[in-house]
Amino acid sequence: MTLHGTARSQAAAPTTAKAAPGADGPGPRRRLGRRHREWIAAGLFIAPDALGLAVFVGLPMVLSVVLSFFQVSGFGSYEFVGLGNYARMMDDPLFWESMRITGVYVVVLVPLLFVVSLGLGLLVRQRVPGVGVFRTLFFLPYVISLVVVGLLWKFMFDDQVGVVNQGLRAAGFAGHSWLGDPSTALYSVIAVFVWVMMGYYMIIFLAGLQEIPREYYEAARIDGAGPWTQFRTITWPLLRPTSFFVLLMSTVAAITGGFELVFVLTEGGPANSTSLAIFYIYQQAFVFGEYGYASAMGTVLVLAMLLCSGAIFKATRGGRFDDDR
């Protein structure tokens, strides 16, 4: 609550109710100002979510940071090691390799997902009969469990009879072991992730696109602007807030997501080529029983994510328009 709001509400408080002269006891109840009431209402609406976030996200995050300073056996033994886990991380080639793989994953996935989602958004914006069916079809993968998606694509990527290779062979190309070749496994996982997420971001873009008044396009057409010019001068600039949101959310999803897909499709293989940081953290915690070390890596990963988010904020000015203050 700001001081300004308080002062205003006090100033706006009704002054009609006055205590009778000489009357004892408490004065009449002053009605809360409108701004006060709005703040309370807003607080009440936000409280359940805020409480849930605090208990299920905030607290575990804090505890995880605490845990990162301990060596934990997983059987009740906690030994304070200070920055030992962080020092160990510096010397762990598998951790750096997993961070490198995560970097590639983010750098390839985010732009690809952005372009595909935006393309789909532009496509399904058209007012043509049956467009609703396509919107539904594109969105459908997003509602399927990632484990099911993983299993589905595992069969589709099958070397010999998978639909991907069958299609390639039918088109005159050679088949390939997409998930079995270390040089293509990560990109295969990225392709599946794009397939899953594109519908969700398509909807986000569609909402942004529908915010743009059609009159702008009509005026541009009258001025002789073609589709590309219209996109470049109207759509792209006015989509800025939406683009920022998609960029930020997909980056966060890329850094912290993808675990289920990797777990089902490749289990981090072949030859560690899909061992994303999030997967390596899982392995350290639940396969190796190194909860403290895994927590330290998790902390570093969160910091990396915050840095990426900050960079995106800075680069896009938080998605604000140039004339926004």
Added chain:
Amino acid sequence: MDTSKTAGTTGATGATGAANTTGTANTTVTTGTSHSRMTRRRLLAAGAAGAAAAVTSGCGGSASADDGPMRFWNFYAPQRSEDPALNAQSKWFTDLVEKWNRSHKRQIELLYMPPPTYQNGSKLPTAFAAGDGPDIFLASPGDFLRYYNGGVLADLTPYMDRRALDDYHPDTLDSRMVDGKVYALPMEVEPLAVFYDVGVWEKAGLSEGDVPTTWDRLLDVGEKLTTKTRAGLVLKTLPGYLQNFLWYSWMWLGGGDVLDEHGAVTVDSRPVRQALQLWQDAVRSGITPTTAPAGDDMISGFKAGRAGMWHSGIWEIASLKAFAPDLEYGMFKHPLPPGGKYTTALGGWSFCANAKGRDPQAAAEFCAWALGTMEDECVDRITDWCIEAKRDIAPRKSALRRGTERGGYDDWAMKYMKEEVFPGGRPEPRYPPVVYKAMSDALQGSMLAGRDVGEEAARAAQSVEAYVRSYKGASLI
């Protein structure tokens, strides 16, 4: 995924030993007892204890010596399935627990988890981390050191009949023992072999005389069986404890090992490189696919004509009977490299009692009562498990004898497993995660990334040597 298969999956799981655990030195964390001075370190330790519980589990709380029933976590019972074999396995467990509950004050309740959740999931390690582990649970050799070094395995020896200890096949108990004491009791023994589809075999112009006895012949036969849509020989490709378990046999066949009998690291040796080379050659020549066909399910793979040969274990026999009764299949022992000596890895799960559970004594007593006495009832129970509920080699001589008398090993597949495959086998090693990971990386790098086997073996040897130097805990071998 064929659930019947997972029920028989060997003891190579994802949940395994904790690296760098130092015996059973547990820091007791007090959180606000009136007499304890709360130093900064203690405060942090208390915070960490809470963190472990909160971060790794949705429900904390430690097992206490209360009067509630002991919890027996497993991946067999109670469940209902379309597969009669799974129902029989479930019944074996429920009967066992009912019998105990009728005759003992301390009750037991079974808690079922689907095999993938139990074997590759985080539920069991998380429960232990939160101080809420089960009182009785199933573990594989790969899990042993983690639980032993974590101080949660109760000594079962005092509750066992000495004669029952001697009744176990030689070496079967070794990987579950420390300083002569038994900490886990095997319920089964699961050897490995190569299965093949007889129909495919004959179509390729092969006969029984072509069954390979050498690695070179194995690759030759594999080549003959390979087509555009069929793998000649399927080897495990996904990284994990199971892949290592399946590969160790090939390493041993040439006399190689990760650690010798004195605990010295012997990874960087000719037999190890040779075994890595074999799996690399199988992939390079196109005989072995880099991703297993039919979702890595042998029965589906054979039924769909997607594989000629498949390296797997005895647990497939029950699944073949249930899901492909008309499929004509064969199997053969591991072929040998030049100068090699036959062996196979022996997997299998064990009963364990939680030393930090509600009632460690009763839990240990239960494990010994169920599998570790010379009572007829106990021997019959093990026999029933290995010839009726499942199809395995019985871990004890008396149960194997009884199973044979009862005709459990009369059919050709079980007979072959018992008489040809099992003798000469070696128990699955109990290497902790760092050793597992070093070997897994070497295998994955050689097999799927096509890296130099010499370099991979040398790198693995370095990792294992560094680990062994600082390792504190029960013997790794």
